[in-house]
Amino acid sequence: MAERYSGLRWRLIDGLIGAGRILRPGRLGRLQPYVLMLPAILLVSVLAVGLIYLGWLSIHAYDSFLMQQGGISAQQYLLLFEPPSGPFYQQTLLRTLLLSLTVTAGAVLLGLPLAYVIIRTPRRALRVTLLVLLLVPFLMGEIVRTFAWYLILANRGMAGWVAGLFGIEDGGLLGTPLGVFIGMMQVSTPLATLLIMPAMRRIDPNLERAAATLGASPARIWANVVIPLTWPGIVAAIVVVLLLNIAEYDMPAILGLGRLPFVANVIGDIYRLQQNLYLGSAFSLLLLVVSTLVVVLPGLLFLGWLRLRRRQRRMAA
Amino acid sequence: MSAHPMPASDAAGQPAIVRLAGVVKSYGSHNAIDHVDLEIRPRELFTLLGPSGSGKSTILRAIAGLTGIDGGTLTIEGRDVRDVPTHQRNIGMVFQSLALFPHMSVFDNIAFPLRMRREPQGGIGRRVAQALDIVRLPNIAKRLREEMQLEIVRLHREIDVTIINVTHDQVEAMILSDRVGVMNDGKLMQVGSGETLYRRPASRFVADFLGRANVIDGVLTGGPDGPAVVTPGGARIAVTPERTVAEGRAATAILRAEDIGMATAPASPASLAGEVALRLFEGETVYYEVTAPGIDRPVRLASRTGEIPVGAKVWLTWPRDKVWAVEAGHG
Numbered sequence: 001m002a003e004r005y006s007g008l009r010w011r012l013i014d015g016l017i018g019a020g021r022i023l024r025p026g027r028l029g030r031l032q033p034y035v036l037m038l039p040a041i042l043l044v045s046v047l048a049v050g051l052i053y054l055g056w057l058s059i060h061a062y063d064s065f066l067m068q069q070g071g072i073s074a075q076q077y078l079l080l081f082e083p084p085s086g087p088f089y090q091q092t093l094l095r096t097l098l099l100s101l102t103v104t105a106g107a108v109l110l111g112l113p114l115a116y117v118i119i120r121t122p123r124r125a126l127r128v129t130l131l132v133l134l135l136v137p138f139l140m141g142e143i144v145r146t147f148a149w150y151l152i153l154a155n156r157g158m159a160g161w162v163a164g165l166f167g168i169e170d171g172g173l174l175g176t177p178l179g180v181f182i183g184m185m186q187v188s189t190p191l192a193t194l195l196i197m198p199a200m201r202r203i204d205p206n207l208e209r210a211a212a213t214l215g216a217s218p219a220r221i222w223a224n225v226v227i228p229l230t231w232p233g234i235v236a237a238i239v240v241v242l243l244l245n246i247a248e249y250d251m252p253a254i255l256g257l258g259r260l261p262f263v264a265n266v267i268g269d270i271y272r273l274q275q276n277l278y279l280g281s282a283f284s285l286l287l288l289v290v291s292t293l294v295v296v297l298p299g300l301l302f303l304g305w306l307r308l309r310r311r312q313r314r315m316a317a
Numbered sequence: 318m319s320a321h322p323m324p325a326s327d328a329a330g331q332p333a334i335v336r337l338a339g340v341v342k343s344y345g346s347h348n349a350i351d352h353v354d355l356e357i358r359p360r361e362l363f364t365l366l367g368p369s370g371s372g373k374s375t376i377l378r379a380i381a382g383l384t385g386i387d388g389g390t391l392t393i394e395g396r397d398v399r400d401v402p403t404h405q406r407n408i409g410m411v412f413q414s415l416a417l418f419p420h421m422s423v424f425d426n427i428a429f430p431l432r433m434r435r436e437p438q439g440g441i442g443r444r445v446a447q448a449l450d451i452v453r454l455p456n457i458a459k460r461l462r463e464e465m466q467l468e469i470v471r472l473h474r475e476i477d478v479t480i481i482n483v484t485h486d487q488v489e490a491m492i493l494s495d496r497v498g499v500m501n502d503g504k505l506m507q508v509g510s511g512e513t514l515y516r517r518p519a520s521r522f523v524a525d526f527l528g529r530a531n532v533i534d535g536v537l538t539g540g541p542d543g544p545a546v547v548t549p550g551g552a553r554i555a556v557t558p559e560r561t562v563a564e565g566r567a568a569t570a571i572l573r574a575e576d577i578g579m580a581t582a583p584a585s586p587a588s589l590a591g592e593v594a595l596r597l598f599e600g601e602t603v604y605y606e607v608t609a610p611g612i613d614r615p616v617r618l619a620s621r622t623g624e625i626p627v628g629a630k631v632w633l634t635w636p637r638d639k640v641w642a643v644e645a646g647h648g
Contacts, residue, residue, distance in 0.1 A: 206416040212403035213381050213410035215433035220404075224429075228420045 051288075058282035064274065076282035089266065089283065093290065096262045099177060100245035101294075103184045104192075108237050110185075111192035115200050115233075116226070118193070134190045142187075146250045149183045150174065153255060175257035183251040191244070192237040199233025200226070239295050246291045263287045334359045334394055334479050335380055341388035342375055349375040351503035352389070357481060358496075362473050364482040366490040367500030368526070373483045376500075380481065381410050404433070423449075451476070466492050487527045491515065499523045520643055521569045529574040531616050534645050537568040542587060546570035546642055552611030555587055555637040567645035576639045577618035579605065579631050588632035591616065596627050607631060 028035050058077070061070030080089045118134070121127040137145065153159045155172030159179075163171020173179035203226065211221045227234070249264040256262075261269075263283065270280040333356035342350040349372045357363050365373035378384040379391060382403035391398055398406055409430065418426050427448050431441045451472065470493055473480055484490050490497045491511030498508045499522075507519040511527075518524035521532050533554050535546040544560075545553040546568050554570040562568040583590070591609035598604075603623025606615040616633060625631060 204414060204416060206412045206414055207418060209381075209383050209403070210410060210412055210416035211418075211429070211433075212383070213406075213408055214430035215404050215407070216429075217402075217404050220433060225418065 051285075054281040054284055057278050058285055060278055062276060062278040064276055067275070069278070076279045077286075079279055080282055080286060092261055092263055092266050093287070095260060096246055096248075096264075096287075097290070097294065099180060099184070099260075099262075100242055100248070103181055103188050103245050104238055104242040106181075106185055107188035107192040107241050108196070108234060110189045111196050111237060112227075112230070112234070114189070114193045115196040115230075119197060119201050120205070134193055137187055137190050142250050145186070146183060146254045149179075149186070149251075150254055153179045153182065174255060175259045177260060179255045180251050180260055183255045184245060184248060188241045188245060192241050195237035195240055196230060196233040199236075200230045203229045235299075242295060243291060246287070246294070332359070332395070333357060333392075335481070336392045337376070337380075337389065338391075339389035340376075340379065340386050340391055342372075342379060342384065342386050348503045350379065350386070353503075353505045355498060355505055355508065357479060360477060360479055361495040362470070362480045362482065362493055364484060364490040364494035364497045365500055366484060366487060366497050366526070369485055371500040372503040373485075373500045375503075377410070377481060377483050381408055382406050383410075469493060491527075499526060501526075517641060518571060518643065521571075521645070524569075524571040524641070524643065529617060529619070531570075531572040531574065531577075531614070531618075533570045533572060533612055533614075535568060535570065537562045537564055537566055537642060539564050543637060544642075548611050548613075550611030550613065552589060552609060553587070554589075554640065555635070556640045556642040557638045559638070559641075562642050562644050568642045569645045571641045571643065572616070572635060573639065574604075574617050574619045575602075576635050577616065578634045579607070579618060579620055579625060580634070581625060581629060581631055583632040584634050588634050589616075590630070590632055593625055593627050593629045593631055596623070596625075598623065607633060609633070 061073035061075040079085050118130045151157050153173040160172040208221050211225050252262040253265050267283050335357040337355040340353045367373045379386050427445045428441045499506045501522050507523050515527050524530045535548040538547050545555045556570050591607040594608045595606035602619040605618050608615045
């Protein structure tokens with residue numbers, strides 16, 4: 001039985017290799033790289049067309065009463081930056097950035113020891129169990145997960161009950177920054193952990209032992225060996241988690257009770273309630289630019305600092 | 318910390334710098350370190366030699382504090398280090414994988430222990446330069462492996478440190494070390510200079526592990542020509558008159574391959590008759606296996622000339638004082 005199964009498997013592999021030979025990309029000659037890139041090019045171009053359309057809409061005036069497009073103007077951007085509507089949008093943007101950064105920092109700080117524990121668990125069965133538990137938050141739908149937190153954080157939920165034990169009334173966390181923070185942490189922490197793990201797994205455990213024999217305390221082993229060698233994973237975790245958090249929609253909408261909208265929620269309202277494609281486009285582009293800057297600027301600053309430090313070290317040596 | 322400041326002394330009269338007394342480390346029912354007593358003298362180069370899984374690395378890890386011990390005491394410079402974490406034991410460990418920090422330069426790798434000990438920045442630069450001078454970096458790539466071993470011996474004499482080395486390579490152990498400890502199955506079988514272990518092994522295992530030896534079991538018997546180990550098959554293996562086993566006791570004769578002479582005619586009445594079963598050209602010497610009546614395993618020997626072909630009838634001789642006998646069943 002096993003033999004027949006393995007025979008079938010080999011025939012399948014042979015068939016795939018044969019098919020690959022017939023479809024050999026090598027036959028395409030110089031066109032090969034472009035043909036292979038075709039799906040990516042298609043995907044990126046669709047996104048690019050959408051972006052260009054957003055840009056085009058955002059630089060037009062719009063009469064919301066007549067629901068008519070006007071000429072080219074900076075009207076939408078003035079709405080975002082100038083009173084009376086400007087402060088609300090800027091406050092929303094600031095809230096989005098601050099909460100996202102806090103959640104990202106928290107997720108990476110929790111993810112580092114978590115990844116370390118999972119990787120250094122000697123027993124395979126336990127390690128796999130921990131990994132599966134880490135993936136559980138991703139296995140349920142986002143809405144289901146968010147409403148589960150709604151029940152936990154509500155006034156008559158667990159949070160309210162626990163607060164009640166300490167004599168605090170109305171201790172529910174719905175509609176508070178802490179509530180939104182907790183909800184976002186639940187997805188961000190396992191995600192950060194997963195992104196940190198590959199880099200951390202490549203660290204030879206002997207490096208930590210060697211550092212210890214050379215006189216490094218556990219804290220200094222982390223600072224001088226583990227963190228620097230995990231750095232690529234940490235950067236990946238910061239970038240991905242931060243970008244996903246900046247675009248967060250469900251958590252602020254449901255756990256924030258609409259009192260703490262993120263940019264995505266406000267853009268949604270502009271589109272659905274105001275039906276103003278033009279202002280929505282402008283805010284979307286602003287978010288895109290700001291989040292790009294938030295991710296890219298620190299990276300550039302860090303690279304510059306690294307180069308400077310290396311030069312200083314060389315001078316010192 | 319209840320350290321015993323009383324310095325432990327060994328046979329050479331020097332206080333031991335590292336001392337293991339009845340140390341046990343067990344994994345489940347298996348003892349990776351099985352009641353080991355060992356004293357390392359200051360400034361010596363000591364090698365733990367043994368097959369893989371014999372516990373030699375576990376001892377090293379225990380000394381470094383990378384693994385805990387389940388019994389016995391372990392002292393470094395007279396201080397019980399049971400509760401002292403690795404980074405406070407003031408040792409250095411070179412791993413087989415070298416475990417160099419890949420994210421650091423050569424300078425930073427060397428400076429690491431100095432930085433951990435919070436040495437001033439200026440001193441670090443000077444001492445790293447000294448370290449690079451010691452290894453003479455430009456020449457190192459050219460050196461062969463064997464020369465590297467000699468280099469370690471030379472370095473060890475120049476710098477004032479105690480080195481504990483771990484290897485399964487007996488030649489490396491004998492070349493490098495002041496003293497060697499042979500390990501098997503968690504137990505320390507024998508400690509001594511390479512030459513002592515080779516010439517005067519205390520057990521069958523040590524004899525078998527170092528060099529190419531014929532270990533032949535029998536009973537030690539006296540006689541007019543001197544003592545011999547007589548096999549159950551009736552072969553007489555003449556052994557050294559130095560007494561290590563009492564007459565009439567089960568004993569193992571240790572006959573080194575390079576000590577055996579071979580001729581096509583009997584050189585003396587004590588010669589052992591046999592027939593060449595295998596001949597392998599090894600370069601410097603020719604390796605032979607000779608079957609002899611009364612000995613169940615073929616006798617292995619190394620010949621310099623190697624003229625005798627397979628199938629030839631031969632007589633084997635050896636200087637009796639080179640053949641050591643140990644009590645049988647002793648390891």
